[in-house]
Amino acid sequence: MPRDFLIIGGGVVGMAVAYGLARRGRRVTVLDEHDGSLRASRGNAGLVWVQGKGLGMPRYAELSLQSSEAWPAFAEELTARTGVELEYERRGGVDLCFDAAEAEARQEEYCALYATTPALAAMRWAYLDREALREHLPGLGEAVHGGTFSPWDGQCNPLYLLRALYAACHSLGVDYRPASPVDGVEATASGFTAHTPKGDVAAPRVILAAGLGARRLAPPLGLCGEVHPLRGQILVTERLPQSGRLPSPQIRQTASGGYLIGDVLENAGFDTGVTLETLHQLGRRAVAVYPDLAKARLVRSWGALRVMTPDGSPVYEASRTCPGAYNLSCHSGITLAAFHAEELAEAIDSDCLASLYGDFSGARFDVQATG
Ligand SMILES: Cc1cc2nc3c(=O)[nH]c(=O)nc-3n(C[C@H](O)[C@H](O)[C@H](O)COP(=O)(O)OP(=O)(O)OC[C@H]3O[C@@H](n4cnc5c(N)ncnc54)[C@H](O)[C@@H]3O)c2cc1C
Incomplete structure (x- = not known):
């Protein structure tokens, strides 16, 4: 069946936009990579966070606020559609x-x-x-x-968010294709063709939501590939009785009781590993914050790479040279998920991305891109 949109990347950004477009009746195919690929959406801290976002770019602060306001209804709707509880709360x-x-x-x-x-x-x-x-x-x-x-600040379970987005997209007819890495996207007379080892997939419009994959996929379409990895490491304790403590970027207690300890920014290239030195620092700081954690057992840790633009604010852009191609790169995919599924999807659908969100174009980095 012909599709309206091809989305490259099935992380939280691609799936939120796929969900938003499918809710508007659009036919969407999502091409994604493998389980072992770089995926910030599966390694993040799950904060739906507003304070401090947008330093240097107030529009980004506005979008974060807007998304936080939309999150309760967004979460409720996703749960109603899929039965997946997102463990979302906004107590501050x-x-x-x-x-x-x-x-x-x-x-x-x-x-x-x-x-x-x-x-x-x-x-x-x-x-x-x-x-x-x-x-x-x-x-x-x-x-x-x-x-x-x-x-305005809150938290959710980011893996349940992703699971709910997949389920909601599936119920709305989104054609999600895992293990379909895109080698390149070509502009054609009728739209765009993505080349994958399993064959070509075509649609009149294409959205890159490929996280760090934008580095390679975006420039040939006249879009901004200026994203770099910034590693975080996260340490998790055993499940402990609920404390009622509000979340913070440094440490938060999840709905299942474990404490998630993180908030480090490391330039480690594409290395997703963890280091004993950083985990030790994280553990020490957690105990300094909550001394009662001194005896808590640590059960797991992981490293994950943030999708960082040069100024830390999102890139939302429409290509000037290849009309119908869009690029979305951002570091706050959980916080902004409600906005992505609603206003951003609508702006793309009505081809108003450049006029409504021109401030977010990659052209602000003064590279040979976009508009
Ligand atoms: C440690 C850490 C903590 C974080 N904490 C928070 C937080 O508390 N709150 C918050 O809002 N955000 C947080 N973030 C950021 C958030 O996780 C990201 O903004 C978000 O996950 C980005 O989603 P994405 O879909 O753009 O990227 P990804 O999750 O990386 O997804 C991109 C997808 O594109 C696919 N892809 C790439 N290239 C290709 C290709 N050629 N063909 C097909 N598919 C391709 C990849 O396989 C992947 O599935 C955190 C990130 C990290 C690393």
Whole structure:
């Protein structure tokens, strides 16, 4: 059956957009790689996080806020369609500060960012000292100086999100093809043809949502391939009784009770491994934050590569040289999933990406791309 869209990449970005397009009645094929491929969507921390997003690009802060507002309905709809609980909650979150200088710098950054545009005036946040934080983070250690609290922040189980997106897409007729790595995409008279070892797949429009795969696939279509890997490592404890502690980028307790400890940024090329040195640091910091974790058993760890653009903000762009080709690269695919499934999918469907989200074009990096 002829398809309207070909999406390359079946991570959380590609699947959220596939879901959004399929809900609008579009026929979509998704081509994805293998289980062993680089997949940020399967190694992330699961935060639906707003505070601090968009430093240097207030529009990105606006989209994060917008997506956080859309998340409750998005999660509810996905669960209703698929029966998959996303373990989503939005009780607020805290980004910790470990000394006075960090606390002061953070507050200055937030004051400047949230005064930038009228839309950001809706953003609520507050700096709380250690004593005040203990109401949200019982048992907080003396090593923590304080932290920024925002009621917009939340968390989910990112693997359940992905599973729900696959199931919802399947029920809407999306043709998801795993183990179909795309060697290249060619512009043709009638649209685009993707070449895979299993054969060619064609559609009038193509969306690259290939994570780090954009480096190779995007430039030939006049799109921006400026993404690089930035490794994170995550350490997980055994399941412990629920503490009621709000999530933070440094540590969060999941719905099943385990603590997920992370928030490191490492330039390690394409190495997805873990290192004892970093895991040791993570463990030490977790105990400094919550001393009662000193005796917690550690059950697993992993490394995963972030999909980073040069300025850390998303790239959403339509090709000027190959009309009908789009590129989506972003580091906040969980947070932005609700936005991707709704407004972003709509903008692509109506071919308004460049006019509505021109600020996010890769042209801002001044490379030979896009528009
Ligand atoms: C450690 C860590 C913690 C994070 N924490 C958070 C967080 O708390 N909250 C948040 O919002 N975000 C977080 N992120 C970021 C988030 O995970 C990413 O923004 C998101 O997963 C990006 O999704 P994606 O679909 O673009 O990329 P990916 O998940 O990498 O998916 C890209 C897909 O494209 C496929 N692909 C690539 N090339 C080809 C090809 N040639 N042919 C076919 N398929 C191809 C790949 O196989 C893959 O399946 C974190 C990331 C990391 C690494």
